[in-house]
Amino acid sequence: MSNLLQFTGGIKSIQRGAITIAASSPQQTATISAVTLAKAELRFLGCSNSAGEAGAIARIGLTNATTITATRGNLGGETITSWELTEYY
Amino acid sequence: MHYYVQLLGDICVAVTQTSGPLVGPEFIELTDFDPSLCGQRHVGGGVFEPVPVVLPRHISRGAFYDRFGPAKWDILADQTPSVVAVVADASVRTYIDLDNPQLPAGLAIIAAAGHDIDADEIIGAPVRPEERP
Numbered sequence: 720m721s722n723l724l725q726f727t728g729g730i731k732s733i734q735r736g737a738i739t740i741a742a743s744s745p746q747q748t749a750t751i752s753a754v755t756l757a758k759a760e761l762r763f764l765g766c767s768n769s770a771g772e773a774g775a776i777a778r779i780g781l782t783n784a785t786t787i788t789a790t791r792g793n794l795g796g797e798t799i800t801s802w803e804l805t806e807y808y
Numbered sequence: 809m810h811y812y813v814q815l816l817g818d819i820c821v822a823v824t825q826t827s828g829p830l831v832g833p834e835f836i837e838l839t840d841f842d843p844s845l846c847g848q849r850h851v852g853g854g855v856f857e858p859v860p861v862v863l864p865r866h867i868s869r870g871a872f873y874d875r876f877g878p879a880k881w882d883i884l885a886d887q888t889p890s891v892v893a894v895v896a897d898a899s900v901r902t903y904i905d906l907d908n909p910q911l912p913a914g915l916a917i918i919a920a921a922g923h924d925i926d927a928d929e930i931i932g933a934p935v936r937p938e939e940r941p
């Protein structure tokens with residue numbers, strides 16, 4: 720059964736995390752276990768800001784095989800972004 | 809599964825559940841996935857403490873004009889070149905920084921033009937949520 724999953728794109732791993740962008744900072748990265756970019760799916764799970772500034776939400780991206788980057792334009796307050804990454808076979 | 813805090817300096821900037829181990833001086837391994845550690849300071853031995861978030865004292869342009877109180881309309885209508893310059897300077901900014909060292913001088917110009925304003929209150933009053941840009 721496990722061999723069948725490998726050939727049909729079953730889930731290889733799931734990683735999740737939260738990234739904090741400090742007040743006045745535009746960006747922060749998080750290091751992850753290496754994934755194959757073409758077989759990985761990153762999901763945005765939500766965002767909060769300590770100053771209640773709706774404009775200070777962040778976007779996230781899988782920058783490379785071991786890095787997720789959270790970036791924002793509005794630099795007010797501290798922004799925390801949650802994410803989940805699935806890698807398939 | 810492995811769980812890590814990622815530090816930048818001594819501040820937790822990320823908490824991650826990973827499929828494999830991470831190696832590096834910036835990682836502290838946890839026993840559980842605990843995103844509440846985000847933003848906290850590592851004081852040693854895997855112990856974290858909250859760090860107060862100091863927000864910049866920024867207000868919107870409109871909130872700044874509102875701080876003039878009843879004198880607002882006369883100030884905005886004043887065609888004295890120096891007052892016009894102060895208003896124009898404020899109007900082109902994305903927000904007003906109450907800690908800008910130039911701000912007291914600008915308010916002094918408005919007061920010198922005869923307007924009844926409380927510069928200390930305008931600069932020193934706490935920033936209310938509705939005033940934020």
